Amino acid sequence: MSFSKLYSKYDVPAPRYTSYPTVPYWERTPTVDEWRTHLRDSLAGPESSWSMYFHIPFCETLCTFCGCNTSITKDHKRETPYVEHLLQEWSTYLREVPELGQRPLRQIHLGGGSPTFLSAASLAALLTPLLKQVKLQNQVFEGAVEVDPRRTTKEQLKVLRELGFNRVSMGVQDFNGEVQRLVNRIQPYAITAALTEDARKLGYESVNFDLIYGLAKQTRESIRETAKLTVQLRPDRIALYSFALVPWIKPAQRLFKDEDLPAAENKRELYEIAREILLEAGYVEVGMDHFALATDGLAKAMTSNSLHRNFMGYTDIRTDVLLGLGVSAISESRQSFHQNEKVLANYESLVEKKQFATLRGHVLTSADQNNRQQILEFMTEAKVKWSSPDQHREAKVFLAEMEQDGLVEITEKELRLTLKGRPFLRNACLFFDARLRAQKPDTPIFSRSI
Numbered sequence: 001m002s003f004s005k006l007y008s009k010y011d012v013p014a015p016r017y018t019s020y021p022t023v024p025y026w027e028r029t030p031t032v033d034e035w036r037t038h039l040r041d042s043l044a045g046p047e048s049s050w051s052m053y054f055h056i057p058f059c060e061t062l063c064t065f066c067g068c069n070t071s072i073t074k075d076h077k078r079e080t081p082y083v084e085h086l087l088q089e090w091s092t093y094l095r096e097v098p099e100l101g102q103r104p105l106r107q108i109h110l111g112g113g114s115p116t117f118l119s120a121a122s123l124a125a126l127l128t129p130l131l132k133q134v135k136l137q138n139q140v141f142e143g144a145v146e147v148d149p150r151r152t153t154k155e156q157l158k159v160l161r162e163l164g165f166n167r168v169s170m171g172v173q174d175f176n177g178e179v180q181r182l183v184n185r186i187q188p189y190a191i192t193a194a195l196t197e198d199a200r201k202l203g204y205e206s207v208n209f210d211l212i213y214g215l216a217k218q219t220r221e222s223i224r225e226t227a228k229l230t231v232q233l234r235p236d237r238i239a240l241y242s243f244a245l246v247p248w249i250k251p252a253q254r255l256f257k258d259e260d261l262p263a264a265e266n267k268r269e270l271y272e273i274a275r276e277i278l279l280e281a282g283y284v285e286v287g288m289d290h291f292a293l294a295t296d297g298l299a300k301a302m303t304s305n306s307l308h309r310n311f312m313g314y315t316d317i318r319t320d321v322l323l324g325l326g327v328s329a330i331s332e333s334r335q336s337f338h339q340n341e342k343v344l345a346n347y348e349s350l351v352e353k354k355q356f357a358t359l360r361g362h363v364l365t366s367a368d369q370n371n372r373q374q375i376l377e378f379m380t381e382a383k384v385k386w387s388s389p390d391q392h393r394e395a396k397v398f399l400a401e402m403e404q405d406g407l408v409e410i411t412e413k414e415l416r417l418t419l420k421g422r423p424f425l426r427n428a429c430l431f432f433d434a435r436l437r438a439q440k441p442d443t444p445i446f447s448r449s450i
Contacts, residue, residue, distance in 0.1 A: 038334070236293050237291065
């Protein structure tokens with residue numbers, strides 16, 4: 001069967017599997033006592049460590065491709081109150097889970113939204129007191145920030161660098177002017193090039209570009225040009241994401257006309273064009289949508305089978321706890337997931353009461369933990385051992401067509417993704433998603449797999 005027919009055949013809704021269970025299938029939210037206990041238990045071991053994520057929701061304008069939880073505003077007076085609420089939330093966690101001040105903090109990641117909506121002074125006000133309250137191991141600490149090059153200054157990068165940040169991720173998406181117009185994000189190449197140079201001069205060890213394929217009006221010629229311009233700037237990492245069309249979640253995406261968006265086989269062709277250019281330029285393909293230079297930690301992690309995946313995508317750092325602070329932020333312990341309130345006023349109210357800002361969560365069952373580990377291994381290593389003979393027999397049935405099409409190999413010991421099957425990684429993971437398979441949703445929940 002040709003690839004074009006395979007793309008059409010397997011272009012079905014499927015999660016990206018940055019977690020399992022996926023958020024729509026979370027069931028029982030941990031109680032306050034359970035959440036506290038799960039965090040403390042996860043950090044009880046002497047070798048345990050943790051990472052931190054800050055969600056900064058503010059953006060000055062709406063990018064119509066975006067699926068993130070954002071607050072569109074040009075009012076920068078909102079910076080100080082939000083920073084104060086983040087620090088209040090952190091104080092509550094430090095009081096309730098003292099191990100957070102005792103175990104090494106391996107990573108801080110600022111995401112959003114646009115973290116550089118915050119001024120250099122606001123970034124310093126947030127991070128300076130916090131860094132004095134945690135235990136750092138400088139040789140293994142990573143500070144990463146997502147930035148909008150249109151609204152990021154050298155001063156902001158300088159402050160973050162002085163605070164120990166060493167990785168910057170730049171939202172690029174596409175360098176074509178017409179595509180940028182349709183996604184409401186006019187960002188000339190020169191802006192991205194200048195900020196990349198600034199970051200390197202300041203000593204950032206890793207620069208990442210976020211690109212998206214499958215956007216409205218993208219063509220083979222435009223994606224080829226975007227990939228070539230990207231290679232000229234030589235970022236250390238590249239995330240080449242599939243455009244996730246989820247208008248039932250993000251109504252702004254209805255601004256796209258259906259005829260402006262490439263169909264499955266045409267959409268995947270855009271990825272393959274960019275992929276070929278990146279591989280020829282010396283990048284290594286990591287997982288299903290990441291690329292890295294061989295010298296970068298992400299490529300090294302893939303080679304050493306230490307690659308990890310969490311809510312922020314592929315990473316070379318794995319910790320026992322991921323603590324998410326800020327509106328809608330998601331946290332992860334060994335036993336459960338936890339998400340903060342998504343409405344800013346509700347989040348602020350709970351933080352001011354010195355409570356966890358809980359919206360929802362999920363306590364993992366033993367079956368969840370097994371499936372979670374298998375999906376993680378398959379997403380990072382493209383192979384995974386069966387947990388039982390029954391699972392092997394079930395896979396022979398569920399994945400029969402993928403096996404027949406040469407996309408997976410099924411042995412008595414393990415499941416392997418073939419080279420031909422790489423575009424269909426999400427489809428193969430559906431086998432391990434017991435919750436989705438059991439509920440068989442009849443309305444859209446996830447974006448399509450291709």
